[in-house]
Amino acid sequence: MSNITPLKTEVEQALIAQGAGIAPDRKAAFERFLESGLPHRRVEAYHYTDLRALLKSAPPPAKAGGKVSVISPLADIDADIITLVDGRYEASLSSTPPKGVSVKMATTLADDGSAQKSVLSSDPVIALNAAFSDSALDIAIDAKTELVKPLIIRLVTTAAHASYPRVRVTVGDHAKAFIVESHEGGVAGALIDSVLEVRMGDHVAFDHLRLNVTDRAATVLTSFGGAMGKESLYRGHNFVVGGALSRHQIFFRFEGEQSKAEISSASLLNKKQHADSTLVVDHAVPECQSREFFAHVLDDESIGVFQGKIIVRPGAQQTDGKMMSRAIVLEDGATMNNKPELEIFADDVACGHGATVGALDEDLLFYLRARGLPKAEAEALMLQAFVGEALESIEHDGIRDVLEALAEQWLKARSA
Amino acid sequence: MLEIRNLHVAIEDGSKKILNGLNLTIRDGEVAAIMGPNGSGKSTLSYVIAGKDDYEVLDGEILLDGKNLLEMEPDARAAAGVFLAFQYPLEIPGVATMTFLKAALNAQRKGRGEDELTTPDFMKRVKAGAEKLGIPQDMLKRGLNVGFSGGEKKRMEILQMALLEPSIGILDETDSGLDIDALKIVSEGVNALRSAKRSFLVITHYQRLLNYIVPDTVHVMSKGQIVRTGGKELAFELEANGYADYVTNAAA
Structure with a gap:
C-alpha cells in the first residue's frame, strides 16, 4: 500500500x-x-x-x-x-x-x-x-x-x-x-x-x-x-x-558539550486559526541541558498542535532535558493536540516531559471575582499570567513589553 | 447589616442539601462567630454569601444593608462590601501580588462608581497595611500567594481585607494551619479593622481563635441551621462539652 x-x-x-x-x-x-x-x-x-x-x-x-x-x-x-x-x-x-x-x-x-x-x-x-x-x-x-x-x-x-x-x-x-x-x-x-x-x-x-x-x-x-x-x-x-x-x-x-538551550513559546489563537509548533532537540553530545516550555491559549474553534521530541544520542551522557506543554482551552470547539516524545539512547540522563490541557481554573476565577474583579477582567488576568510565564525568559525588556502588549490586546479583543 | 432569612441550599446538581432554612442577622459593628462540627455547612454558608456557583439556592434571601446579594455576581457583591477571607487562599503564579491588589482595589472602586486610586496613594496604603501585618516588601513583588507559608497566606488575606474595607468580613477558618504567633498577628489585624460600621462573621471549629477575636455573639450550626445562639461564653461551653449534643439533637 x-x-x-x-x-x-x-x-x-x-x-x-x-x-x-x-x-x-x-x-x-x-x-x-x-x-x-x-x-x-x-x-x-x-x-x-x-x-x-x-x-x-x-x-x-x-x-x-x-x-x-x-x-x-x-x-x-x-x-x-x-x-x-x-x-x-x-x-x-x-x-x-x-x-x-x-x-x-x-x-x-x-x-x-x-x-x-x-x-x-x-x-x-x-x-x-x-x-x-x-x-x-x-x-x-x-x-x-x-x-x-x-x-x-x-x-x-x-x-x-x-x-x-x-x-x-x-x-x-x-x-x-x-x-x-x-x-x-x-x-x-x-x-x-x-x-x-x-x-x-x-x-x-x-x-x-x-x-x-x-x-x-x-x-x-x-x-x-x-x-x-x-x-x-x-x-x-x-x-x-x-x-x-x-x-x-x-x-x-x-x-x-556543556551548552544550554531554553526554548519557550506562546500561541494565542481564536476563530479557525490553526497553529503548529514542532520541535526536535537533538542532544548529540554529552552534558548539555535543554528546557522547553510551550503555552497555548485556544478560543473559539482554533486548533493548537505541539509536537516535541528530545533525542539523546548514544554516548550523550549527563543530558538534562525537560519539556512542558500547557494549554488553556476556552471554548468547547477549540482543540489542542500534544505529542511529546523522548528518544533516549544513553543511560545516564535526566529527561522528562509533561503536557496539560484544561479550562481556566474555576476556583481561581472565583477567588479573583470575590475580590471584585469582573469575570472578563479576572479571566484576562489569569490568561496574561499564563502567557507571561512563556515570556518571562525574554531578557530584552522592550521586546518583552511589546509581546505582553500584543497579548493584552488579544485578550481585550476577546472580552470586547 | 447582614440578614439571612430561611436559606435553603443544595450542591449544584441538587443531590445533597446543605443549608436547611438558616436564619442569621448580624448588626453593624457586630462580630458574630459561627461554630459547629465538620459538615454542618459553615464553609458552604460563607461561599453562598460570596457567590460561588457550585451551589443552588432553593429558597430564602441574603440582604446586605437591604440589597439582595443573591441577585448579584460575585464581583458586584465584593463591590457592595462582602469580603471572604478564604480558608485556603489560592496561588496565582505570574500575577504579582501588587498588580493583583491594585486590580482588585480599582475594580471595586469602579464597581461603586469611584475614581481609581493614584499609584502613590495606593502604594502608601499597601505599605502601611503590610507593615502592620509584618508582611515584607519582597513578598508583595512575588506572585500572589506563590510559595507563601500558611501563615503568610492568611496575613495576605487580612491585608486584602484592610485595603478593600468591606462592610462585612467573613473569616472562614482563618485559624486553621496557624501557629500561635501567626494567630496573634492575624487576630490583631482583624481587631484593628473592627468599627461601628463593619461587621464580621467568624467561622471556626475551635474556641481558641475567639480568645483573640472576641465575638459579640456565638451561633452554633448543625445540619445546615443555626441551632443555638448566645454570647461569647457559649464558646467556652462548646469547648468543654464538644458538639455531641448538637449533632444528635439538632433542630430539636
Whole structure:
C-alpha cells in the first residue's frame, strides 16, 4: 500500500508546474520535495497538520518585492533592521549592519541536502523552500562581537503570492547576539515558507525570537535550524497571534558539550486559526541541558498542535532535558493536540516531559471575582499570567513589553 | 447589616442539601462567630454569601444593608462590601501580588462608581497595611500567594481585607494551619479593622481563635441551621462539652 504513489492534488500539480523551469542547482531539492509531495496525516510529523488537506492554493512565487504598508509592532525598539520584502532584501528598509556583522546576498543557493544536513532534516517544507528560494541572505557575526541592540529581520509579505525566504546566520566564538525574525503582512492566499539556519560556535550567547503577527488569512510555514558548539547558551522564543494556518519547526542540535538551550513559546489563537509548533532537540553530545516550555491559549474553534521530541544520542551522557506543554482551552470547539516524545539512547540522563490541557481554573476565577474583579477582567488576568510565564525568559525588556502588549490586546479583543 | 432569612441550599446538581432554612442577622459593628462540627455547612454558608456557583439556592434571601446579594455576581457583591477571607487562599503564579491588589482595589472602586486610586496613594496604603501585618516588601513583588507559608497566606488575606474595607468580613477558618504567633498577628489585624460600621462573621471549629477575636455573639450550626445562639461564653461551653449534643439533637 505504502508504495503506491498517490494522485497529485491540485495544489501539488500547481507546484509541479511552477518547478518546471527550475534552475539546475535547485533541482535536487525540488526532486526531494516531489518524492514526498505535500505531507499529509499519514506522515507522522504532519499528522495534526495535514498540509495536503489544509493548503488550499499554491500561489506563484513573488517576482519582486511589493510595497510595504504594515508597521512592525517592534517599530519603536532601538534595533538594527534587515528587511526582506516577499523574500527579497530591501536596502531602503534596512540599516547598515553594526560593527562585526556582515550581511550579503548569496545569489546561488547551495543545495541544503549536503551542507546543512546535520542541522535540517529532510522535511518537505524545507525542501520546497530550497527549491524555490531565489537567493539566501547570509549574516555573519564575527567572533567576540557582542551586539548591543537586537537585530530584527523583518519578513514582510505584501500580496497573495508565495515567498521562500532563506536566511543563514553564523555566530562566531564568544559572540553575543539577539536576532528577531518578525513575520509581518500577508493577505488571504499568501504562502510564506521560510527557513532560518543558525550555526553557533563555542562560548556563544544567542537569543532568538520568532514572531508571527501576519495577517490572519495567511499561511505561514517557518523552519529554524540551529546547531550549537560547546559551553554556549541559546534562548529561543516563539510568539504567535497571526496566520490562518501556521507551522513553526525548530530543529536544534547540540554539537558541543556543556551548552544550554531554553526554548519557550506562546500561541494565542481564536476563530479557525490553526497553529503548529514542532520541535526536535537533538542532544548529540554529552552534558548539555535543554528546557522547553510551550503555552497555548485556544478560543473559539482554533486548533493548537505541539509536537516535541528530545533525542539523546548514544554516548550523550549527563543530558538534562525537560519539556512542558500547557494549554488553556476556552471554548468547547477549540482543540489542542500534544505529542511529546523522548528518544533516549544513553543511560545516564535526566529527561522528562509533561503536557496539560484544561479550562481556566474555576476556583481561581472565583477567588479573583470575590475580590471584585469582573469575570472578563479576572479571566484576562489569569490568561496574561499564563502567557507571561512563556515570556518571562525574554531578557530584552522592550521586546518583552511589546509581546505582553500584543497579548493584552488579544485578550481585550476577546472580552470586547 | 447582614440578614439571612430561611436559606435553603443544595450542591449544584441538587443531590445533597446543605443549608436547611438558616436564619442569621448580624448588626453593624457586630462580630458574630459561627461554630459547629465538620459538615454542618459553615464553609458552604460563607461561599453562598460570596457567590460561588457550585451551589443552588432553593429558597430564602441574603440582604446586605437591604440589597439582595443573591441577585448579584460575585464581583458586584465584593463591590457592595462582602469580603471572604478564604480558608485556603489560592496561588496565582505570574500575577504579582501588587498588580493583583491594585486590580482588585480599582475594580471595586469602579464597581461603586469611584475614581481609581493614584499609584502613590495606593502604594502608601499597601505599605502601611503590610507593615502592620509584618508582611515584607519582597513578598508583595512575588506572585500572589506563590510559595507563601500558611501563615503568610492568611496575613495576605487580612491585608486584602484592610485595603478593600468591606462592610462585612467573613473569616472562614482563618485559624486553621496557624501557629500561635501567626494567630496573634492575624487576630490583631482583624481587631484593628473592627468599627461601628463593619461587621464580621467568624467561622471556626475551635474556641481558641475567639480568645483573640472576641465575638459579640456565638451561633452554633448543625445540619445546615443555626441551632443555638448566645454570647461569647457559649464558646467556652462548646469547648468543654464538644458538639455531641448538637449533632444528635439538632433542630430539636
